[in-house]
Amino acid sequence: xxxxxxxxxxxxxxxxxxxxxxxxxxxxxxxxxxxxxxxxxxxxxxxxxxxxxxxxxxxxxxxxxxxxxxxxxxxxxxxxxxxxxxxxxxxxxxxxxxxxxxxxxxxxxxxxxxxxxxxxxxxxxxxxxxxxxxxxxxxxxxxxxxxxxxxxxxxxxxxxxxxxxxxxxxxxxxxxxxxxxxxxxxx
Amino acid sequence: xxxxxxxxxxxxxxxxxxxxxxxxxxxxxxxxxxxxxxxxxxxxxxxxxxxxxxxxxxxxxxxxxxxxxxxxxxxxxxxxxxxxxxxxxxxxxxxxxxxxxxxxxxxxxxxxxxxxxxxxxxxxxxxxxxxxxxxxxxxxxxxxxxxxxxxxxxxxxxxxxxxxxxxxxxxxxxxxxxxxxxxxxxxxxxxxxxxxxxxxxxxxxxxxxxxxxxxxxxxxxxxxxxxxxxxxxxxxxxxxxxxxxxxxxxxxxxxxxxxxxxxxxxxxxxxxxxxxxxxxxxxxxxxxxxxxxxxxxxxxxxxxxxxxxxxxxxxxxxxxxxxxxxxxxxxxxxxxxxxxxxxxxxxxxxxxxxxxxxxx
Amino acid sequence: xxxxxxxxxxxxxxxxxxxxxxxxxxxxxxxxxxxxxxxxxxxxxxxxxxxxxxxxxxxxxxxxxxxxxxxxxxxxxxxxxxxxxxxxxxxxxxxxxxxxxxxxxxxxxxxxxxxxxxxxxxxxxxxxxxxxxxxxxxxxxxxxxxxxxxxxxxxxxxxxxxxxx
Numbered sequence: 018x019x020x021x022x023x024x025x026x027x028x029x030x031x032x033x034x035x036x037x038x039x040x041x042x043x044x045x046x047x048x049x050x051x052x053x054x055x056x057x058x059x060x061x062x063x064x065x066x067x068x069x070x071x072x073x074x075x076x077x078x079x080x081x082x083x084x085x086x087x088x089x090x091x092x093x094x095x096x097x098x099x100x101x102x103x104x105x106x107x108x109x110x111x112x113x114x115x116x117x118x119x120x121x122x123x124x125x126x127x128x129x130x131x132x133x134x135x136x137x138x139x140x141x142x143x144x145x146x147x148x149x150x151x152x153x154x155x156x157x158x159x160x161x162x163x164x165x166x167x168x169x170x171x172x173x174x175x176x177x178x179x180x181x182x183x184x185x186x187x188x189x190x191x192x193x194x195x196x197x198x199x200x201x202x203x204x
Numbered sequence: 205x206x207x208x209x210x211x212x213x214x215x216x217x218x219x220x221x222x223x224x225x226x227x228x229x230x231x232x233x234x235x236x237x238x239x240x241x242x243x244x245x246x247x248x249x250x251x252x253x254x255x256x257x258x259x260x261x262x263x264x265x266x267x268x269x270x271x272x273x274x275x276x277x278x279x280x281x282x283x284x285x286x287x288x289x290x291x292x293x294x295x296x297x298x299x300x301x302x303x304x305x306x307x308x309x310x311x312x313x314x315x316x317x318x319x320x321x322x323x324x325x326x327x328x329x330x331x332x333x334x335x336x337x338x339x340x341x342x343x344x345x346x347x348x349x350x351x352x353x354x355x356x357x358x359x360x361x362x363x364x365x366x367x368x369x370x371x372x373x374x375x376x377x378x379x380x381x382x383x384x385x386x387x388x389x390x391x392x393x394x395x396x397x398x399x400x401x402x403x404x405x406x407x408x409x410x411x412x413x414x415x416x417x418x419x420x421x422x423x424x425x426x427x428x429x430x431x432x433x434x435x436x437x438x439x440x441x442x443x444x445x446x447x448x449x450x451x452x453x454x455x456x457x458x459x460x461x462x463x464x465x466x467x468x469x470x471x472x473x474x475x476x477x478x479x480x481x482x483x484x485x486x487x488x489x490x491x492x493x494x495x496x497x498x499x500x501x502x503x504x505x506x507x508x509x510x511x512x513x514x515x516x517x518x519x520x521x522x523x524x525x526x527x528x529x530x531x532x533x534x535x536x537x538x539x540x541x542x543x544x545x546x547x548x549x550x551x552x553x554x555x556x557x558x559x560x561x562x563x564x
Numbered sequence: 565x566x567x568x569x570x571x572x573x574x575x576x577x578x579x580x581x582x583x584x585x586x587x588x589x590x591x592x593x594x595x596x597x598x599x600x601x602x603x604x605x606x607x608x609x610x611x612x613x614x615x616x617x618x619x620x621x622x623x624x625x626x627x628x629x630x631x632x633x634x635x636x637x638x639x640x641x642x643x644x645x646x647x648x649x650x651x652x653x654x655x656x657x658x659x660x661x662x663x664x665x666x667x668x669x670x671x672x673x674x675x676x677x678x679x680x681x682x683x684x685x686x687x688x689x690x691x692x693x694x695x696x697x698x699x700x701x702x703x704x705x706x707x708x709x710x711x712x713x714x715x716x717x718x719x720x721x722x723x724x725x726x727x728x729x
Binding site: 335343345 | 593597600616617620621623624627628629632633635636639640693694
């Protein structure tokens with residue numbers, strides 16, 4: 018048989034010799050291995066205090082984006098809902114009234130925008146489909162919940178914080194996205 | 205017997221204090237053994253272990269104990285109620301009783317009502333100390349068997365059978381390895397066995413094979429990995445204490461840890477010099493710092509030795525997989541018993557030759 | 565009446581009472597457990613007579629090993645249902661007569677023994693200590709001792725032979 022790697026070893030089924038039946042040598046070897054592991058670096062971290070960095074291609078919870086003045090990007094065109102293979106996205110469109118120009122960037126906006134996180138497979142197709150850069154996948158994951166309806170995220174859960182009113186929260190929610198995009202475009 | 209029961213109230217008070225303190229010490233140690241077990245397991249698997257309750261998680265055992273107390277107490281409907289409760293009590297009782305004959309340190313000296321009193325840190329120095337330990341350990345089987353049977357559950361019963369036959373099988377090589385040791389010490393008294401090692405070579409140097417056999421058997425008697433077949437989680441659903449809940453389960457688990465502590469103490473006393481402080485002449489030290497401080501230091505040295513053994517127990521547990529049942533029995537009957545017989549004969553030969561001045 | 569007398573009567577009452585309970589218990593498991601209590605009481609007697617070695621060996625061998633094997637057998641063949649009551653009354657009568665005869669023989673045999681009327685010699689004598697016992701077994705009684713060990717060996721070999729079939 019062709020081996021995939023050169024580390025493969027055939028299984029040895031020879032009966033044990035009397036010395037092996039005492040198991041001593043193998044036990045000593047095993048004990049030495051575990052002893053070495055005491056002094057090794059810990060693989061785990063103290064989770065709530067320390068967090069691991071996400072990989073650059075990580076796709077987490079969706080975020081509804083705003084532009085620099087804090088207006089919602091989404092125009093409720095429905096392309097994300099069409100692109101979604103899990104059919105997790107629903108939305109209802111509404112027309113922007115006069116006087117709401119500081120809230121919505123264009124004449125049409127999403128009055129209701131829901132993503133069912135139980136259906137979502139975090140594939141990122143919604144982000145790719147969006148022509149307005151209105152939805153993208155962030156670096157957080159959905160926290161646990163006691164009820165199914167807690168996993169249907171509405172607009173209030175998804176919208177990014179206002180960049181003018183809460184700049185710190187906005188920067189935090191933005192995360193390393195800008196950097197990543199730069200890297201992606203330069204590649 | 206009469207002298208023991210003649211009314212010497214001070215004597216009784218001393219012994220009572222000693223008993224209470226030793227029992228509470230072994231309980232506290234058993235508590236922290238559970239913590240140490242989890243920590244050792246963690247560092248050997250590159251994890252961190254419990255570190256939330258208190259600094260470094262040292263309050264974790266208290267939290268665990270509280271959890272066990274708060275759990276619902278379930279007694280299965282079909283089981284035998286009395287025996288069901290008796291099982292964990294037996295396990296706990298036999299685990300605690302062994303500590304009576306182990307010498308924990310030298311003598312303490314104090315003056316009370318103008319009279320000098322010397323108190324040795326040993327509850328009872330009976331002249332069959334080792335056999336007493338054996339007797340109590342062999343009683344430990346009943347905790348397992350009664351509990352397993354009274355649960356009225358096939359898995360519990362099978363696990364209890366396994367546990368009992370394992371303990372009986374491994375008592376034999378244990379006893380045989382001890383016989384070789386007793387040929388050297390010439391006494392069954394714990395205090396004189398330890399006393400013979402103070403300021404001289406430890407018995408382990410004369411009896412390395414005997415010590416090794418004793419160690420293996422101690423693992424088996426404590427039902428620890430690699431011999432933890434009675435509680436094989438994946439084959440027998442948690443073994444003989446499967447039907448137990450709340451503090452009755454806690455008693456079984458606790459008894460295991462106390463057994464571990466006591467068997468470490470027995471091994472230290474028999475083979476590693478007991479409370480002797482290594483590399484130092486204890487008698488010289490006593491002249492410098494007084495007998496009470498010496499006794500404290502001796503106790504400390506004993507507990508450090510015990511801690512090393514307990515660590516070894518845990519180290520082995522997190523290294524070696526469980527034996528199969530036939531391997532276990534083969535190891536006990538076909539390897540350890542012949543080995544210990546061989547050890548016994550060699551020792552007897554050497555002792556005899558030494559007695560006749562190395563002439564045939 | 566001093567402390568050792570009280571202990572003696574307590575242990576005797578315990579031994580006899582639990583021995584009776586062995587016989588009249590319905591469940592065989594309880595019988596075995598009461599038998600263990602009996603062994604404990606008898607070991608207490610040994611220790612009172614300064615025979616600590618015998619006392620503790622009695623515990624190790626009988627209570628620690630043999631009774632465990634009994635429990636094994638009883639638990640494995642599942643005798644936890646209560647024993648059925650005896651059927652014929654003639655059988656019961658015969659049993660009573662046989663038991664009564666045995667009692668009579670025992671009483672008659674013990675009636676004229678020397679120890680009758682003497683109190684137990686508490687805390688004296690050293691034949692039960694390990695040194696004396698070892699010397700007695702390996703010098704004076706070495707032949708019966710070795711013969712009995714050969715008997716045990718042959719019993720063991722026999723068990724293995726039967727088991728191999």
